[in-house]
Amino acid sequence: MCIFCDIIEGKIPSYKVYEDEDVLAILDVSQVTYGHTLVMPKKHVENIVEADEETIEKCAKVIGKLSKQIVKKTGAVGCNILNNCGEVAGQTVHHLHFHIIPRYSENDAVEFKFKESKKQDLEEVLRTLK
Numbered sequence: 195m196c197i198f199c200d201i202i203e204g205k206i207p208s209y210k211v212y213e214d215e216d217v218l219a220i221l222d223v224s225q226v227t228y229g230h231t232l233v234m235p236k237k238h239v240e241n242i243v244e245a246d247e248e249t250i251e252k253c254a255k256v257i258g259k260l261s262k263q264i265v266k267k268t269g270a271v272g273c274n275i276l277n278n279c280g281e282v283a284g285q286t287v288h289h290l291h292f293h294i295i296p297r298y299s300e301n302d303a304v305e306f307k308f309k310e311s312k313k314q315d316l317e318e319v320l321r322t323l324k
């Protein structure tokens with residue numbers, strides 16, 4: 195059972211911002227900021243690591259289109275695009291989704307903070323990633 199699949203199938207009501215054959219965008223119930231929207235593929239896939247390229251591309255296209263639309267319509271001065279992948283990263287609903295969070299001020303309800311971390315050998319990191 196997946197709450198977003200239930201929304202996509204119309205079993206649970208939602209506030210639809212955008213819909214096409216493959217992608218749905220709805221208002222996040224929490225509205226961290228005014229206009230906070232979730233973009234998700236209609237096909238159930240748990241997270242971005244599990245998703246195929248086509249699914250990610252379809253979502254990316256909608257994220258691009260809606261970011262512009264939402265910032266323009268709300269009068270926001272910027273936005274954060276956020277994907278939580280895995281519980282360790284804060285994912286609570288295990289159906290791939292991307293948050294579009296319009297930003298109105300640095301003091302609104304969103305806080306992303308990188309703490310001071312261990313210095314890394316960037317050459318070594320690159321070898322690991324490639």
Ligand code: AMP
Nearest residue numbers: 197208221222223224278284285286287
């Ligand atoms: P995440 O922590 O990235 O998995 O985000 C899940 C998001 O889904 C949270 O911001 C919730 O507020 C939102 N959410 C949960 N249930 C619903 C629902 N029925 N309709 C809209 N948004 C929801």
Ligand code: ZN
Nearest residue numbers: 196199238289
């Ligand atoms: Zn699902």
